[in-house]
Amino acid sequence: MTPVRTEPWVPETVAIKRIARESADTTTLVLDTSARPGGFAFKPGQFNMLYAFGIGEVPISISGDPAETGELVHTIRVVGKVTEALTGLTPGSTLGLRGPFGTHWPLEKARDRDVLIVAGGLGLVPLRPAIYEILKNRSAYRRVNIMYGARTPHDILFANEISEWRGRLDVSLRVTVDSAGPDWFGHVGVVTTLVKLARFDPETAVAMVCGPEIMMRFAVRELETQGLADERIYLSTERNLQCGVGLCGHCQHGNVFVCKDGPVFRYDRLAPFFSKREV
Amino acid sequence: MSDTMVARWLSETPCAQGLGAKNFAKLASCGWIEHFQPGAFLAREGQHASTFFLIHAGSVALELHDAATGTALTETLGVGDAIGVSWLIPPHRYHVDVRALEPTDMLVFDGDRLKKLMDEDPDFGFAITRRLLARVYSRLEELRVQRLDLYQPAEGRQP
Ligand SMILES: Cc1cc2nc3c(=O)[nH]c(=O)nc-3n(C[C@H](O)[C@H](O)[C@H](O)COP(=O)(O)OP(=O)(O)OC[C@H]3O[C@@H](n4cnc5c(N)ncnc54)[C@H](O)[C@@H]3O)c2cc1C
Ligand code: FES
Numbered sequence: 001m002t003p004v005r006t007e008p009w010v011p012e013t014v015a016i017k018r019i020a021r022e023s024a025d026t027t028t029l030v031l032d033t034s035a036r037p038g039g040f041a042f043k044p045g046q047f048n049m050l051y052a053f054g055i056g057e058v059p060i061s062i063s064g065d066p067a068e069t070g071e072l073v074h075t076i077r078v079v080g081k082v083t084e085a086l087t088g089l090t091p092g093s094t095l096g097l098r099g100p101f102g103t104h105w106p107l108e109k110a111r112d113r114d115v116l117i118v119a120g121g122l123g124l125v126p127l128r129p130a131i132y133e134i135l136k137n138r139s140a141y142r143r144v145n146i147m148y149g150a151r152t153p154h155d156i157l158f159a160n161e162i163s164e165w166r167g168r169l170d171v172s173l174r175v176t177v178d179s180a181g182p183d184w185f186g187h188v189g190v191v192t193t194l195v196k197l198a199r200f201d202p203e204t205a206v207a208m209v210c211g212p213e214i215m216m217r218f219a220v221r222e223l224e225t226q227g228l229a230d231e232r233i234y235l236s237t238e239r240n241l242q243c244g245v246g247l248c249g250h251c252q253h254g255n256v257f258v259c260k261d262g263p264v265f266r267y268d269r270l271a272p273f274f275s276k277r278e279v
Numbered sequence: 280m281s282d283t284m285v286a287r288w289l290s291e292t293p294c295a296q297g298l299g300a301k302n303f304a305k306l307a308s309c310g311w312i313e314h315f316q317p318g319a320f321l322a323r324e325g326q327h328a329s330t331f332f333l334i335h336a337g338s339v340a341l342e343l344h345d346a347a348t349g350t351a352l353t354e355t356l357g358v359g360d361a362i363g364v365s366w367l368i369p370p371h372r373y374h375v376d377v378r379a380l381e382p383t384d385m386l387v388f389d390g391d392r393l394k395k396l397m398d399e400d401p402d403f404g405f406a407i408t409r410r411l412l413a414r415v416y417s418r419l420e421e422l423r424v425q426r427l428d429l430y431q432p433a434e435g436r437q438p
Contacts, residue, residue, distance in 0.1 A: 182349070
């Protein structure tokens with residue numbers, strides 16, 4: 001049995017169990033963590049450092065169900081050499097794993113409140129574990145609004161699950177794309193336009209937002225316009241990381257370390273450097 | 280369909296909020312109700328634009344057709360949204376096709392009559408223009424974000 005690592009710098013070796021192509025440039029890897037004592041426990045919103053042997057290590061959010069501790073799910077888009085190497089791996093091959101790291105979505109604080117989940121593009125990846133958990137404990141939350149924006153209908157991630165969630169009577173799920181052909185019967189426009197359509201109590205609702213930074217800034221502005229206070233808006237940022245554990249200073253902005261104080265931040269804490277050009 | 284129905288639907292739209300009784304009555308006097316089946320065109324690109332629409336129920340797509348690449352959906356609009364400013368701005372032609380995506384109930388306004396009332400009564404004209412401008416401005420902001428192609432990896436995006 002593989003021992004659980006206690007040294008944050010040293011990756012453990014895990015094998016790939018399954019692979020699924022999500023879109024032209026995005027792939028899901030399912031890692032086998034069943035041999036670990038207790039499996040792999042994590043909180044929605046946390047990330048791991050994945051190491052493609054001999055190539056490099058990158059932070060990748062956990063995209064699977066927190067209740068399924070025997071496997072670990074990561075959804076990766078190819079943007080450079082490490083992500084290309086990771087998505088090129090085949091079932092049975094291995095990679096290095098460190099984690100889980102970072103803060104998580106405020107699911108406890110969202111209990112007994114309306115929940116707004118706003119995801120853009122790959123931003124759905126770190127939010128998916130939160131959605132699993134909310135849907136599993138559905139009665140603990142009030143109205144649940146899931147809003148997801150993708151580039152085109154072909155870029156929609158986890159399409160089967162999205163259809164399943166949309167079929168539920170206790171969830172309001174809206175998907176929008178930036179552009180589409182005439183065979184698309186859904187919404188076209190930016191994801192922030194969906195916020196206006198959501199039903200929620202602005203005095204108490206909690207919003208969880210993840211996507212490209214410009215999208216998150218516009219989403220925050222729209223949520224504020226609808227009356228949501230900054231301290232009930234949470235964002236996950238994907239600023240570049242190196243050590244992942246608060247030691248190297250690579251991700252430091254003022255007294256904030258994205259790797260250990262984030263990636264999930266309460267907006268009022270992130271606001272001072274969120275829209276600054278130099279960070 | 281009755282004038283009372285027009286007034287009731289109009290009162291539910293964001294566009295009518297804070298308009299004041301006199302201006303509200305003027306705007307309502309230019310409107311009527313129409314129902315569109317899914318697939319029906321409310322407006323065609325290049326056509327003379329003499330009406331503007333407020334969506335009461337349903338949704339519409341704004342489309343651009345290109346013979347080489349086919350039809351592209353550029354935006355969808357839903358309940359409470361206003362469609363069209365071309366009735367106010369020369370050369371008074373629609374710039375896109377507008378197609379109902381589902382059974383859609385519309386408040387339709389006679390643009391020529393509205394313009395006349397706006398010219399005669401600057402207070403009314405200003406109230407309507409301000410509302411249209413607010414809507415055009417927020418659509419401009421949305422389109423600005425949309426054209427950035429944000430969901431592409433950074434190097435694949437437009438500047
Ligand atoms: C907390 C956290 C969670 C993340 N979760 C995921 C995830 O679930 N799935 C996923 O696919 N990616 C995720 N990322 C982004 C991922 O870490 C980067 O794409 C990866 O590090 C790129 O490495 P590379 O060697 O393939 O590309 P590089 O050669 O390092 O970079 C290639 C290009 O991508 C750009 N780039 C690199 N990192 C980022 C980044 N963080 N954000 C935007 N652009 C970047 C570079 O500027 C460069 O233009 C996450 C990042 C963070 C910080
Ligand atoms: S990545 Fe090293 S301190 Fe955050």
